[in-house]
Amino acid sequence: MNYIVKDENAIYYECGYSSDNALFLKLGSEAFFITDSRYAIEAQESVQNATVIIEGDLYTKAHKLIQQSKIKKLTYDPKEWSLFHFHKLTKGLKTKFKEAPDFSHNKRIIKSESELVLLKKAVKLGKKAFDTLAKEIQANWLKEDEYALTYLAKSVLSDYGKYDLSFDPIVAINANAAKPHALPTATKLHKKDLLLVDAGLKYQRYCSDRTRTVSVSKNFGFETEQYFKSKKIQKAYDLVLKAHDNAIEKARSGMKAKEIDALTRDIITKGGYGEYFVHSTGHGVGLDIHEMPYISAKSDTIIEDGMVYTIEPGIYIPGEFGIRIEDMVAMVDGKVEVL
Numbered sequence: 001m002n003y004i005v006k007d008e009n010a011i012y013y014e015c016g017y018s019s020d021n022a023l024f025l026k027l028g029s030e031a032f033f034i035t036d037s038r039y040a041i042e043a044q045e046s047v048q049n050a051t052v053i054i055e056g057d058l059y060t061k062a063h064k065l066i067q068q069s070k071i072k073k074l075t076y077d078p079k080e081w082s083l084f085h086f087h088k089l090t091k092g093l094k095t096k097f098k099e100a101p102d103f104s105h106n107k108r109i110i111k112s113e114s115e116l117v118l119l120k121k122a123v124k125l126g127k128k129a130f131d132t133l134a135k136e137i138q139a140n141w142l143k144e145d146e147y148a149l150t151y152l153a154k155s156v157l158s159d160y161g162k163y164d165l166s167f168d169p170i171v172a173i174n175a176n177a178a179k180p181h182a183l184p185t186a187t188k189l190h191k192k193d194l195l196l197v198d199a200g201l202k203y204q205r206y207c208s209d210r211t212r213t214v215s216v217s218k219n220f221g222f223e224t225e226q227y228f229k230s231k232k233i234q235k236a237y238d239l240v241l242k243a244h245d246n247a248i249e250k251a252r253s254g255m256k257a258k259e260i261d262a263l264t265r266d267i268i269t270k271g272g273y274g275e276y277f278v279h280s281t282g283h284g285v286g287l288d289i290h291e292m293p294y295i296s297a298k299s300d301t302i303i304e305d306g307m308v309y310t311i312e313p314g315i316y317i318p319g320e321f322g323i324r325i326e327d328m329v330a331m332v333d334g335k336v337e338v339l
Helices: 008-015 037-046 058-069 083-090 103-107 113-141 146-157 174-178 231-250 257-270
Strands: 003-005 022-027 030-035 051-054 073-076 096-099 170-173 194-199 210-215 282-284 291-295 308-311 314-317 321-324 327-332 335-338
Touching: 003 008, 003 103, 008 022, 008 030, 008 103, 022 058, 030 037, 030 058, 037 051, 058 083, 103 291, 113 146, 113 194, 113 210, 113 327, 146 170, 146 194, 170 174, 174 194, 174 314, 174 321, 194 321, 210 321, 231 257, 231 308, 231 314, 231 321, 231 327, 231 335, 257 291, 291 308
Parallel strands: 003 073, 030 051, 073 096
Antiparallel strands: 003 022, 022 030, 170 194, 194 210, 282 291, 282 308, 308 327, 314 321, 327 335
8 A cells, every 4th residue: 555644643653753844655565754854863763664764855755756656546644734735745746646534543543462551551650640649739739720730730740751741731620620621720729629630641652541520628539439518519420420430331342432422421411411511422542642433422433442542421510610530441352441
C-alpha cells in the first residue's frame, strides 16, 4: 500500500520517531522519513524501517519521490493536511490521491501487547499522581483557587517535568464542574466543596486519562466511594457511579460501541438525568488522547479485543455542579479489563 502521513503521532507509529516538521512516505516496499536538519541526529539514531532524508523543503522532496516512483495511487488523511501544503505536494502529479479520513487511527485501533504494557504503565503512573495530588491539596492547597490548583495538578502529574501531560488538566469546583471541559476560575477550594479533576500523563508517548469527582474533606482521596452533604449531589453521584460500573461489568467484545454507550446512558436517563449527560460514554486512547473507538450513541463500530477506551459517564447541572467518573479500559478475552 502506498500512503503518506503528516501527523506527529501517526509518523511515530510508523517508524518509532517523529518531529514537528516531518513526513512519512510509504511507496511500495520502500519507506522514507523526511525532516529538516534540526532533527538530523535524532532521526538517524531513532528512525526504524525507513530511509532518513534531510531536506529543507519536505513537500518538494516528497513530490519528487512520488513522481519518480510512478505509482498510480497514494492514500492520505485529509484531516492532517492544510490546503496550502496539499497543493504543494500534489501539483502536477499524475498520481491519484485517495482520501482516507482517520487513516492512522484506523491502523492503531487494535493495540498490540507492547502498546498495552505502555498504556497500563501510563495509567498506573496517573493513579499514583492522583493520590499525591490529594495529599498535596490536603496539606497545603485548601483555600487556593482553580488557577493555582491547575498549576499544582500539572506539576504533580508531570512528576515535576519528568513526564509530558496527555492534555491540560481540568480542575473544577462546584458549579464550574458543570462545564465538561471547564477552564480555571478564581473560585477557591474549601472543605465540603465538590472537586472534579480530569487529568492524565504520557509514558513513552502513550496517554492516560482519568476523572474523579470528590467531596473535599480532611482526608479525602480520589477513590470512587464518595459522600456528599447535599442529597441532590449524592443522588446524581451514585447514579453516575452505577452507570460507570454497569458498563465495566457488562461490556463485551462483539458489541457495537453504541450498545456500550447505552449501558451508561440508559441508567442515567432512567434516573431522571438523561438531558444532563451531554457527551458520549468514552473514546479511544493511545498515542493520541482522543482516538478510535468512540463510544457514542451513534457509533456502529464493533468493539474487539485489544481496543482501549474510556468509560466516563457524567451529569452536569448548569449553575450547580458537575460529576464525571472516568477510567481507561481494555478489551481482553472478550471482557473489560480496567487499566
